[in-house]
Amino acid sequence: MFNPKVISDSIVSSCDRCPRLIAFGNVLLDISVELRDDSNILQDFDLKEDDQREIPADKLARLEAVAIETCGNPKYNPGGSALNTCRILRALGEKNVMFCGAVGADENGKILLQILKDNSLCTCIQTLPEHSTGTCVCLISGDKRSLNANIGASLHFKKEFVMSRWCQDKIGHCKSAAHDFNEDVRVFYIEGYFIPEKFAICQYIYENYCKGTANLFVTNLNATYILQNFTKQMKCLIEQADLVFGNLTEFVTLAKIYECDSVDDLSKSLIRKYLKLNREKIIIATDASRCVRFYHGNGSAFYAETYQVPIVPQKAVVDTTGAGDSFVAGFLYKYLNGEAPTLLDCVRYASKVAGKVIRQVGCNLPSSLPASPLVSPI
Template sequence: MTHTNLHSEASNSQNISMKAPNLLLFGNPLLDVTVKVSDDELLKKYNLDRNGQAEVSLDKLTNIFNDARARYRTFKYSLGGSSLNSARILATLGQRNLLFFGAIGNDQNGKVVREILKRSGVNSCLQELNTRTGTCVCLYQGSDRSLIANIGAALKCEKSHIEANISKFETDVEYYYIEGFFIPEKMDICRYLYNKYSQNLNTLLITNLNAPYIVKNFQKDITWLVKKADIVFGNRDEFEELASINGLASMDDLIADLLGGYTKTHRQKVIIITDGSNPVLCYEGNVNGIETNIIEVPKVKHDKIIDTTGAGDSFVSGFLYALMKGSDMRQCIELGCKISSIVIQTIGCNLPKNINVEELS
């Protein structure tokens, strides 16, 4: 049994009329548990990368969390999931003309997700399933973070849920954002969104590679989505993995393949590659040629970097905020970099409530 709530977090009502959104985001909503660690004992015990991402069984995740809580005692609950992180930062920036789609469980963690969503001001359309809400434990130490997740209910979001609710807004939506983590078991939704709302239409389909293991483990699906998308985000490691699984010898070959195969003639496809504190590379093009831009990243002193967990998701938020305001690609990337540079100086993917985005633009 499932049910759906179309929920505006600016209201206490569960089913209300709301302003038609301009941006729809699709992702895996998670309850994040952030733990500050002071050594590598847990990482060694559970064979975890100091700065990596992994999906594990519920039993293993529970053991990791119980060990972390007993050893380090201090932890914090927050909302997680790539698209949802981006939606939250957008809301903090003042852009609430959006709607997040995903699935949670009919459990206590699901209630916590709803409560935090309510406070964050993010409009959501959540399918509620009789299973466990997705959870992610983040072990952070300095600027490194190890993310260990069990996707739970988020993995089971159904196409029927999307179809039944998206039709209420379809004529007003300009942007569709699908996180790479959304691909497993939900490619029917990705194909539906492309076929009905992107192919041959003047809308933007945007995606994110999100993690090398997603690229490696879902080669066919991620390649399909990346080739169909109008804008693609990812870091250097993720794009290098994409090149490798497709048998391409270099990043240049990958860019040429992705942009040269873009079939829309009224716009250019955009590839954006981040690389930590190194410059962002932006490639724009189609069958008629490729343009490359290099954008410097604001420098943040190492001792100011607290948690890089939300660096990529907050970069996307700044980019989308500027894009929805009509900014050009360079301006979008510059704002993305500025927002990300602020977020990495806090715990989790969060912005100060009093931030003035106009001063940053």
């Protein structure tokens, strides 16, 4: 159990000029297309029904053109794992959240920045004129989705930009929580997709904002290919992180990397190495509509629990894109705003948020969801 303080809108962190949650990730324009039953697009482009991958820009452009021509009615949304989480956090009522990333100086970049401005999401965005804004084509078939992305400008987000005075001022220099665990913590969240070519930024954030402080360092596994292709970097982030999110498939892959027989053994091994004072390491493995397995502990203390996810009728599921991202948002929102929540409270609330999002196209909450100054009644 952990006991973050109840925080009103007027008390946003130990320093009201500093964001409570700062996220780093890839910026994408999501183009969602619902596939027709007679469509052969997945086969023609050698894609899988429920998968995510990065593909070359020219192939992605052809895929987008064929999907729209064949199936029509594309829907456009801001995308990117951490950005999705920030947007859902903002929609839930968390005002003091900031997203950091990069876009190109193109029309898609302008569209994305305007949408984020309209959503009142605070951003720290680097614009790179020599690169195009990242794009993701989401091919939807029932509760399955094939995510195909080229991250474009996001691949070239610079450490020098993060270190610049402008960016540093937006992130904030407050370290008043550094040695007092009764202070309100700040959360630094880095998505797994962010790792390629930008691991130096991840380490900079950890070393300068989280190491030796009460601030939380949080990451998301995001995809098996990230774990397989950037194993050394991901292991470093996972071992440093106070909170690790991922789905069961990703954790099974990670268990094999660590040569563990099961996800339970993997979690026990990671938690045994975690020796921070007055804090537990938390590991959360989702398994679609089945259950959430979560682990927590510190050193020799180890706990494993399971939560059965409430059933969402199959006919109510519109788009599972961003379900995991919205789960993270719900968990962190409850964590930051709940009154002495347990892990089960946070997991339960996260599952309810994800259950609402999969009833919409794109990673969005229903527009009719009532706002709340503390924890919204999902």
